[in-house]
Structures are given as structure tokens and as C-alpha cells.
Amino acid sequence: MGLLGETAGRLPDRAMLDEYRSAGTKAAQQGVPLRTIVDAALREAEQIGSAAVLPALRRAVSALIEGYEDAQRLALRSEEEARREFVDDLLQGRAERLAERAEHFGLRLAESYVVAVARPVTGIPDAMAGTIERELIARFGSHNILIAVQSGLLVCVVPGTLTAATGEFTHHVRSRFEPGWRIGIGRAHRGPGGVVTSYREASNAIDLGDRLGLRAPVLKAADLLVFPVLLRDREAIEDLVTSVLSPLLDARGGPEPLIDTLEQVFAAQGNQTAAARRLGISTRAVTYRLERVRRLTGFSPEDPTQRFTLETAILGARLLDWPTSRDQ
Known part of the structure; x- marks a missing residue:
């Protein structure tokens, strides 16, 4: 390598140190192991066989390592930037060279994929995505997994065949995120477009959970x-909500207590005692409220057909943020 021939017996000057750094950078770019460089410098010092060469050797090796590590850091930043761009393009459906780039990150986009997204209460530490990804790969023995941060969400892309992977992802979120987190899980879809569809389904599941006031932290x-079927015909659902629930606006205390009671009765499969327990009121109060609903709207929660109409109207009201949206 000839690192010390010109400096034996004297310390290398600034120009020589810059050359050593450059040599270290070039070695890193060419994939030469750092041990190989250091061993070469030590062998050269042994051949010279003089104690006077040790200070020069120390500085030369230090400069080599500095250049080598600088190149590694630059390569790592470049890889991270390429990864961020790929994830952004993948989840936004920008298909330029997507399959080719996907292979670099271990994804085979011809397969079916499921996307899960986790929304934290606070921010996501930079190192968390990499840590969870490594642990999932260690568990499932597959590099066909991608974890990334996108728009404040922790995104997990896994093959549709790895059905346990989303459960493992949920486990890591539960153990690392502060209480209040929520996860949405999309369905399995094939190809690059399928990843986009599953990602949107997962994100929409979280949004629906918020709008409907669902308690479950994991939503599929x-x-x-x-x-989504209800929301596709917004005019129809608005008409249903208005026609069925508008009479509740005239109830003493407003419509919310009656709507809350209907929600809990439906959630409890008609069990008024269980609904009363969730609401923190007596069973008699639940019965009274249901009778108020029947008298005001003309729909009875105990009649199967009318119950379906009422339940659909209640769901529509939550989706539309009714009656708040009515006043806006």
C-alpha cells in the first residue's frame, strides 16, 4: 500500500493526512474491509522495523479510518434517503421503476401484501422503525418486510401469507407506544397498486374509528x-339520518343522550342491562330512553326491521358528525 514509505521517521503533514483520508474513503467505496487496510499498514511498519515510525503510523491509520468512516456515513445517508423516497413513491402510487427499486429493499411486488399503520399519541423516534423491522425479520426469517415512518404513522408492509406478522407488529407497538395508540390494518392486495390500496384502507380504518367513537385499539x-359503502352515497345517508333522527332534536337535554343509549344497546346486542352498565345509568333509565326514541321517531329498537333502520341511521350520524355538522 506504501502508506509509510515517505513518512518513516517523521510525522505526516496535512497534505499526506488528506491523502490517507482519501485512500480510506476510496477503500470504503470499493468495499475493501477496514481490517485489510489496517493490517496492510501494520505489515508495512513491521517491515520498516523502527520505533520512530509508530507516531507516523498512528496518525496515518487514524486518517485512513476517518476517511473510511466518512464514506460509510455518506453511503448510509444516501441509502436512507433512497429508502424514504421509495416508501413515499410506493405508498403514493408513483410507479417509476418501482418494481426494480422494490427488489433492492427486499420486496417482490408481484405478491400480495398487507399494510398496517400505527398512529402514536406522540412522535415516533427515528430508530424505532429500524428496530421493529429487524425484530420482525428475525422472527419470521424473511426480508420481504418493510417498516417505515410516513406522514406521522408507523407503516408496516408484510406479505399476505405472513398472517402472524401484523399481530407481531401490534405487539411491538403496544410495548413501545404510549397508551392511546391505534392501529389500522388493510386487506391483502396484489402488486404495487395493492400496497397503495391496503395502505389507504388501513389509514381509513383509523379515521373511521375516530369518527365512530370505536374503542378498539386495533381496527381491521x-x-x-x-x-365506505354508506359514504359512497352521501346524499342517501344524509336523507336517512335527517328523516329518522331529526325528531330527537326536540328531546329534553338534546339528542346526544338518546343517541348514546341507542349505540350502547346496539353494541350490547340489545342487552339493556349491559348497555346501562356501559353508560353508567340504571336499566330503568335505558328503558325510558328507548321508549322516548320510539315515541319521537316512530322507530322501535325492538322491531327487527326498525332496529336495522335505526342502527344504520346512528352509524350514519357518527360518520357525518351529526347533529354538529347540521349547524355548520
Whole structure:
């Protein structure tokens, strides 16, 4: 390598140290192991066989390592930037060279993928995504997994065949996030477009959970398919909500107590005692409120057909933020 031939017996000057740094950078770019460089410098010092060369050796090796590490840091930043760009393009559906770039990050986009997204109460530490990704790969023995931070969400992309992976992802979120987190899980879809679809389903599941006041921390898009169907015909759902629930606006104390009671009765499969327990009121109060609903609206929660109409109207009201949206 000839690192010390010109400096044996004297310390290297600034120009020589810059050359050593440059040599270290070039070695890193060429994939030469750092141990190989240091061993070469030590062998050269042994051949010279003089104690006077040790200070020069120390500085030369230090400069080599500095250049090598600088190149590694630059390569790492470049890789991280490429990864961020790829994730952004993948989840936004920008398809330029997407399959080719996906292979670099271990994804085979011809397969089916499921996307899960986790929303924290506070921010997501930079190192968390990498840590969770490494632990998932260690668990499932597959590099066909991607974890990234996107728009304040922790995104997990896994093959549709790894059904346990989203459960493991949930475990890591539960153990690392502060209470109040929520996860949405999309359905399995094939190809780059399928990843985008699953990502949107997962994000929408969280949004629906918020709008409907759902308590479950983990929401699956497959369990919420009825709500996008309702929202596709907004005019129809608005008409249903207005026609069925508007009479509740005249109730003493406003419509919210009656709407809350209907929600809890429906959630409890008609069990008024369980609904009363959730509401923190007596069973007699629940019965009274349901009778008030029947008299005001003409719909009885105990009649199967009328119950379905009432329940759909209640869901629509939550989706539309009714009656708040009525006043805006």
C-alpha cells in the first residue's frame, strides 16, 4: 500500500493526512474491509522495523479510518434517503421503476401484501422503525418486510401469507407506544397498486374509528366495509339520518343522550342491562330512553326491521358528525 514509505521517521503533514483520508474513503467505496487496510499498514511498519515510525503510523491509520468512516456515513445517508423516497413513491402510487427499486429493499411486488399503520399519541423516534423491522425479520426469517415512518404513522408492509406478522407488529407497538395508540390494518392486495390500496384502507380504518367513537385499539378494514359503502352515497345517508333522527332534536337535554343509549344497546346486542352498565345509568333509565326514541321517531329498537333502520341511521350520524355538522 506504501502508506509509510515517505513518512518513516517523521510525522505526516496535512497534505499526506488528506491523502490517507482519501485512500480510506476510496477503500470504503470499493468495499475493501477496514481490517485489510489496517493490517496492510501494520505489515508495512513491521517491515520498516523502527520505533520512530509508530507516531507516523498512528496518525496515518487514524486518517485512513476517518476517511473510511466518512464514506460509510455518506453511503448510509444516501441509502436512507433512497429508502424514504421509495416508501413515499410506493405508498403514493408513483410507479417509476418501482418494481426494480422494490427488489433492492427486499420486496417482490408481484405478491400480495398487507399494510398496517400505527398512529402514536406522540412522535415516533427515528430508530424505532429500524428496530421493529429487524425484530420482525428475525422472527419470521424473511426480508420481504418493510417498516417505515410516513406522514406521522408507523407503516408496516408484510406479505399476505405472513398472517402472524401484523399481530407481531401490534405487539411491538403496544410495548413501545404510549397508551392511546391505534392501529389500522388493510386487506391483502396484489402488486404495487395493492400496497397503495391496503395502505389507504388501513389509514381509513383509523379515521373511521375516530369518527365512530370505536374503542378498539386495533381496527381491521375487513370489519368496516359497510362504512365506505354508506359514504359512497352521501346524499342517501344524509336523507336517512335527517328523516329518522331529526325528531330527537326536540328531546329534553338534546339528542346526544338518546343517541348514546341507542349505540350502547346496539353494541350490547340489545342487552339493556349491559348497555346501562356501559353508560353508567340504571336499566330503568335505558328503558325510558328507548321508549322516548320510539315515541319521537316512530322507530322501535325492538322491531327487527326498525332496529336495522335505526342502527344504520346512528352509524350514519357518527360518520357525518351529526347533529354538529347540521349547524355548520
